[in-house]
Amino acid sequence: MAENNIECNSVVDGNVEEVPNKKIIKFNPPLYKQRYQFVKKLVEQHQPKKVADLGCGDACLLMILKYQKCIEELVGVDINEERLKWNGSRLSPCMGDHLDPRELDLVITLYHGSVLEKDCRLLGFDLVACIELIEHFDSEDLAKFPEVVFGYMSPAMIVISTPNSDYNSLFPSAVFRDSDHKFEWSRMQFQTWALDVANHYSYSVEFTGVGEPPAGAEDVGCCTQIGVFRKIAKATESAVLEHHGKHVYEVIYTTSYPSLQQMDYCRRVVTYLVYREVNRMKRRYQVSLRQHELEPESADNGNPTRKFISDPPVPVLTEADKAMEMIPQPFCIGDKFYVPLERIIAYPRLGHICGNVEKLREFLADVVELNCDGSAVKVDLHDCGDY
Structure with a gap:
């Protein structure tokens, strides 16, 4: 992370607030890219075949993950239908994908719907990402979230990122980082919630983060806090029966990539x-x-003659x-x-x-x-x- 001491606006994930005579903290790479790279490294490490991004937004994370050779199914879910329609075409195969096909099949699907609804097409996934999602829920929706994602979807791994309010003391404004945030948790609050959810649904959880604090402010932790949950119990019978249940999401976009399996x-x-x-x-x-077909044979008055080699060498x-x-x-x-x-x-x-x-x-x-x-x-x- 690089810190710039210019007196100007405060910028966090694209949010700008006019606050004079304050420092601006800049992250390099930008904070959103650090979050996506964190998920990418998880994929590289654990090689999941089926990955879903809940609250996929502009589909940037899906754009990164589609190049991971292990993934055979990518799903994005978002409540903003227009945004899904606008960004769906970015996930289409390009000419290079046809000239140099993937080793494995890949299907990408964008669904319009709420992540708080149960759709059986989201069962059986290896990894579910919830990047900067939960802070947009009110208390009622936040209470529903674990039962749907941890209880119903029950993927092998879940990664959840959310702002760390301890870090907010370094920003010039005391308000939330986004006007749509319903809350921003401290590390203690997030870890308390995460441990309770993990224990209830038979998951383990490890805590980490991205966006390192500047020198001298290490006690506030990372700007974004992350919980990585891993399933420690066997899948329930309902989770195994992927194709039995309701389809509540609307398919906005889907595409298949050419592969050597075809x-x-x-x-x-x-x-x-x-x-x-x-x-x-x-x-x-x-x-x-x-x-080798013409080689010098003899010399006559300084002019060499050549012969044809009928049996060329290997x-x-x-x-x-x-x-x-x-x-x-x-x-x-x-x-x-x-x-x-x-x-x-x-x-x-x-x-x-x-x-x-x-x-x-x-x-x-x-x-x-x-x-x-x-x-x-x-x-x-x-x-x-x-x-």
Whole structure:
């Protein structure tokens, strides 16, 4: 965190209040980004497959999490329908997602509705994020919140962030950080509430925060306080039956990302990678051929004569290729260049996707020309337009 001692307005998460002759505290990165990065690190550490953001707002957290390879389902819920409609398109797959598909499927859905309502489509999640949400509830809604999220949804992990009012003493104004906040808790108040909820619903909880205080003010704690809850009891039968119950939320936006689990995309990626590797080896062979097809034979009056080398040598191998010397090498018969499938599958990504030569051959069927026994890719040696 960087502290700027200029006398000017106070800014916290975009809120500005005219207060002369006071210091401004700036966070680097901005506080909202620190909160999102905290959730991202949790995802990287615990590898959840299903993640929901309650009170998703402008969907910025979902935008960050959609790049996490472990996630297969992302859900955002918010009460502001117009905001969801406006930001939904930001979650659509781009051209790069089609050219380089994900390893796993990903479905993203935005729901319009209150997080205080029970919808069975929010059951069975691995992680539920409630970032700067609870402070917008009045006392009646706050009382409903644990029963819906901890009791009904009952995800494996819940992360809740909320302002730390102890830190507010460093700001020039004593009012809440947002005009819509119904309360802002001290660390003691938040921890008391969180421990009570955790004990009631069989969760453990750890406390942390983001937005470090400036030097000399460490006693106020972080600007944003965070509780990370982990389920310690077995899932109830009602939580396991994900598709039994009411659908109270309205789907505002949904999209699916291309992945290698979809056969069309997988075949397209395999074909492209095979084309690339075969063409790379062919070009290297052609360079080696040009370097050796004419060699000095004798000298007559200072003018050397050259001869054609009918059997060109095996292409020069790179360091990476030397580890593959025991694998069948590319070869040339007449004007045809052959690359054995055993060599192609030795390249890490192709080996990861296909697993074995038989599967690779299946992917290439009717797409790439193979030799008569189907053991090698066959291309024209001198056709520069192969690929």
